Amino acid sequence: xxxxxSVNMYPLANYTFGTKxxxxxxxxxxxxxxxxMKVNYLVLFHHSYHITIGFPNNADVQEHNHPHILLLxxxxxxxxxxxxxxxxxxxEIEGLKRKLSSKLGANSxxxxxxxxxxxxxxxxxxxxxxxxxxxxxxxxITKPKECKKxxxxxxxxxxxxxxxxxxxxxxxxxxxxxxxxxxxxxxxSTIPQQLSRFQFNMVSS
Amino acid sequence: xxxxxSVNMYPLANYTFGTKxxxxxxxxxxxxxxxxMKVNYLVLFHHSYHITIGFPNNADVQEHNHPHILLLxxxxxxxxxxxxxxxxxxxEIEGLKRKLSSKLGANSxxxxxxxxxxxxxxxxxxxxxxxxxxxxxxxxITKPKECKKxxxxxxxxxxxxxxxxxxxxxxxxxxxxxxxxxxxxxxxSTIPQQLSRFQFNMVSS
Numbered sequence: 001x002x003x004x005x006s007v008n009m010y011p012l013a014n015y016t017f018g019t020k021x022x023x024x025x026x027x028x029x030x031x032x033x034x035x036x037m038k039v040n041y042l043v044l045f046h047h048s049y050h051i052t053i054g055f056p057n058n059a060d061v062q063e064h065n066h067p068h069i070l071l072l073x074x075x076x077x078x079x080x081x082x083x084x085x086x087x088x089x090x091x092e093i094e095g096l097k098r099k100l101s102s103k104l105g106a107n108s109x110x111x112x113x114x115x116x117x118x119x120x121x122x123x124x125x126x127x128x129x130x131x132x133x134x135x136x137x138x139x140x141i142t143k144p145k146e147c148k149k150x151x152x153x154x155x156x157x158x159x160x161x162x163x164x165x166x167x168x169x170x171x172x173x174x175x176x177x178x179x180x181x182x183x184x185x186x187x188x189s190t191i192p193q194q195l196s197r198f199q200f201n202m203v204s205s
Numbered sequence: 206x207x208x209x210x211s212v213n214m215y216p217l218a219n220y221t222f223g224t225k226x227x228x229x230x231x232x233x234x235x236x237x238x239x240x241x242m243k244v245n246y247l248v249l250f251h252h253s254y255h256i257t258i259g260f261p262n263n264a265d266v267q268e269h270n271h272p273h274i275l276l277l278x279x280x281x282x283x284x285x286x287x288x289x290x291x292x293x294x295x296x297e298i299e300g301l302k303r304k305l306s307s308k309l310g311a312n313s314x315x316x317x318x319x320x321x322x323x324x325x326x327x328x329x330x331x332x333x334x335x336x337x338x339x340x341x342x343x344x345x346i347t348k349p350k351e352c353k354k355x356x357x358x359x360x361x362x363x364x365x366x367x368x369x370x371x372x373x374x375x376x377x378x379x380x381x382x383x384x385x386x387x388x389x390x391x392x393x394s395t396i397p398q399q400l401s402r403f404q405f406n407m408v409s410s
Contacts, residue, residue: 065344066344119402120402121402122401123401134383135379135401136397138380139380173344174341175341175343175344178340179391190395190398192340193395193398193399194398194399195340196340196341197325197326197327
């Protein structure tokens with residue numbers, strides 16, 4: 001029953017980045033988003049996920065061999081996990097791949113990404129049309145308004161990402177996320193705890 | 206690769222409790238503990254774990270069907286996960302079972318508990334002889350001073366626990382732990398996030 005789950009990581013330098021046309025956010029504020037959710041309430045499930053991108057082998061020595069998480073920055077401060085909402089009836093893994101390609105994939109058909117969706121690491125629930133989410137469905141909530149799942153995405157040894165021009169791709173070390181609710185919010189700031197059970201293998205090449 | 210891990214839970218009323226002789230803590234403060242760690246530094250690994258005990262089916266209706274975590278209270282406020290340190294060279298799962306029996310097991314040989322140690326849900330590191338622990342080994346720390354692992358323990362449908370007279374056994378709901386660092390500390394207060402990926406099956410009997 002007890003298994004150590006290990007995850008391969010490759011140097012950040014293995015990954016290359018380009019840009020593509022902007023992907024506009026449907027909502028410019030949480031209030032807008034909640035208002036739209038009420039209208040689209042039939043679409044209950046929303047999924048998100050994060051990527052462990054590996055260790056920088058020629059960057060700041062402080063961060064050597066330390067796992068980094070890919071985040072998309074919108075504007076000057078707001079960070080999101082790459083992901084999005086499922087279409088009605090859509091399989092969650094297929095929807096996740098579609099959203100990853102939309103947010104980070106190259107537009108060229110010759111560059112089709114083969115996303116390796118790994119372990120589910122956390123599930124968050126929104127009980128009401130409000131900003132608060134919880135890592136459990138609170139007692140007596142029979143119809144939660146949103147469910148957000150975070151998955152580990154296993155990256156290949158090398159990859160090309162195309163980042164929408166209006167977003168900035170960040171590789172953030174775990175120690176920067178930890179205990180930093182004010183900057184990253186309750187969901188992203190507890191990713192280090194959720195990943196702590198994994199063993200990370202640094203694969204130099 | 207993607208699996209939903211499910212955990213069976215049984216009503217709290219299925220469990221019975223007795224008392225046994227006190228189990229004195231070796232240290233009465235964190236400072237004592239850190240001082241003793243320096244002396245016993247060869248024993249690097251320390252393990253802890255938690256138990257999902259199920260749902261109260263005849264208690265406060267607010268808490269119906271909501272998972273509860275078993276904690277041991279020492280004195281008036283301090284709570285610990287049932288567990289302890291491994292002996293040098295001891296297998297971690299065997300050590301865990303030994304500690305569970307010592308803290309919660311009946312003393313009678315006819316009541317031998319068969320602890321089902323499940324998934325590792327978190328790993329915490331103490332980089333220095335200080336109180337701070339982190340859910341990762343910080344970069345450049347080559348000799349962490351302590352490693353604490355938390356495991357899910359699957360309880361049988363019915364069980365008898367004997368609680369040392371100087372301790373109090375609490376079954377605390379997830380919503381009480383969540384975001385409550387001041388009361389439970391950083392390790393215990395993020396258990397809800399670490400358990401969020403599990404699906405809990407409430408088994409009534």
